[in-house]
Amino acid sequence: MEFDTHSLPSSSPYPTSQTGPFSSSPQHTSTxxxxxxxxxxxxxxxxxxxxxxATAESTYSSSPLDCSSTQVIEGQIISSxxxxxxxxxxxxxxxxxxxxRCNLLPLQPLHKVTPLPQFESSVSTCSTSSASSKPxxxxxxxxxxxIEDSPGKKLPVKDIYEWIVxxxxxxxxATGGWRNSVRHNLSLSKSFRRIQxxxxxxxxxxxxxxxxxxxxxxxxxxxxxxxxYHSNNSNLIKKPxxxxxxxxxxxxxxxxxxxxxxxxxxxxxxxxxxxxxxxxTFAENQTCHLTPDHEELVTMEEVCEEMEKDPLxxxxxxxxxxxxxxxxxxLPGDHQLDLETVEILQLDAEAQEAAGSLLDLAGGGY
DNA sequence: CAGCTGCTAAACAATG
DNA sequence: TCATTGTTTAGCAGCT
Numbered sequence: 361m362e363f364d365t366h367s368l369p370s371s372s373p374y375p376t377s378q379t380g381p382f383s384s385s386p387q388h389t390s391t392x393x394x395x396x397x398x399x400x401x402x403x404x405x406x407x408x409x410x411x412x413x414a415t416a417e418s419t420y421s422s423s424p425l426d427c428s429s430t431q432v433i434e435g436q437i438i439s440s441x442x443x444x445x446x447x448x449x450x451x452x453x454x455x456x457x458x459x460x461r462c463n464l465l466p467l468q469p470l471h472k473v474t475p476l477p478q479f480e481s482s483v484s485t486c487s488t489s490s491a492s493s494k495p496x497x498x499x500x501x502x503x504x505x506x507i508e509d510s511p512g513k514k515l516p517v518k519d520i521y522e523w524i525v526x527x528x529x530x531x532x533x534a535t536g537g538w539r540n541s542v543r544h545n546l547s548l549s550k551s552f553r554r555i556q557x558x559x560x561x562x563x564x565x566x567x568x569x570x571x572x573x574x575x576x577x578x579x580x581x582x583x584x585x586x587x588x589y590h591s592n593n594s595n596l597i598k599k600p601x602x603x604x605x606x607x608x609x610x611x612x613x614x615x616x617x618x619x620x621x622x623x624x625x626x627x628x629x630x631x632x633x634x635x636x637x638x639x640x641t642f643a644e645n646q647t648c649h650l651t652p653d654h655e656e657l658v659t660m661e662e663v664c665e666e667m668e669k670d671p672l673x674x675x676x677x678x679x680x681x682x683x684x685x686x687x688x689x690x691l692p693g694d695h696q697l698d699l700e701t702v703e704i705l706q707l708d709a710e711a712q713e714a715a716g717s718l719l720d721l722a723g724g725g726y
Numbered sequence: 727c728a729g730c731t732g733c734t735a736a737a738c739a740a741t742g
Numbered sequence: 743t744c745a746t747t748g749t750t751t752a753g754c755a756g757c758t
Contacts, residue, residue: 498732517747537734544734547749554748565742566747 495528497586499538499545502528503552504579507571514555514570517543551575 495502506523507515515523521539525531531538546552546569554567571579 500732540735541733543746543748544750545732546747565740565745 494530499541500549500551501583501586503542503545504571514568516566516568551579
């Protein structure tokens, strides 16, 4: 089923000609079976103490080519673009713990990453810290992060509240108006879609909310911009409690990765097989129905279809060739590395370290 | 200044 | 009945 934005509720009081991030269309294009996605510079700070010494060493080991050295860390192949942004270690606003967990940011795990116990503990640890100032993130971003951080990529309103309170204790003591704002955002923003719960498993009232795949890149962009602004104005805006230094040691792996237009290659590579299997599992576990009173309500199957049609819509930073029998990662200079090789490399600890040089070789000249 | 975005408050209906 | 959820409207501030 084609995702039709025109089928979205048209009752929004906002003009339909919005030009903001939540009304923009996905910016990827497809030509000749090739998915071309926009590239923009992003840097993510690295948590030094979140890496094992060996991993950290490999991460920081400089490539002879001083570019796109690729690392395999905790199930991810990551192309760290030299060590240019190690200075950003001090930036505690990184959201890489989210993409580590759920592909939120453009670092794609080759395999679904089991939530790290480290992360689990971080949540509770962080949530017990003292109240902080208001997070710089918009409600849309908060909702986005909450949903993306959920195992099924869908949450009821109540759980969204809980996630926000858990990660941004500011809202623990804030007046209840913010909950209204959350609901307001969910209803108003085209970025979020309501899904009816599986009646057989329904506990509690209300629907589940998910991120509309079409708007995911835009949401990511907003997060990226907020992150960027936040990084550059860390002296102006108090960092969210979650990222404060006191709780930094409980964060999961954070990697220093800079993504630039010229270094699209080799970034991290999303395994479509993984994606599709995730989606199928996702779909199998969801039985969603159209509600009689809300014809716009989508089914999870529809959402999954959209994601399958554009499995990389959430990566936004890689190119992938689809062939009948092979999928190739597009590396610099039209070099290709098939995913099977990547997977083998991933499974082999030693080969993982070698993967960096392999990709470096494949991306030679950069 | 206009337009847009985001936040907040409020009213109201539907639902469990 | 009540609390929660979802929708809608309105106004305001900040930014471009």
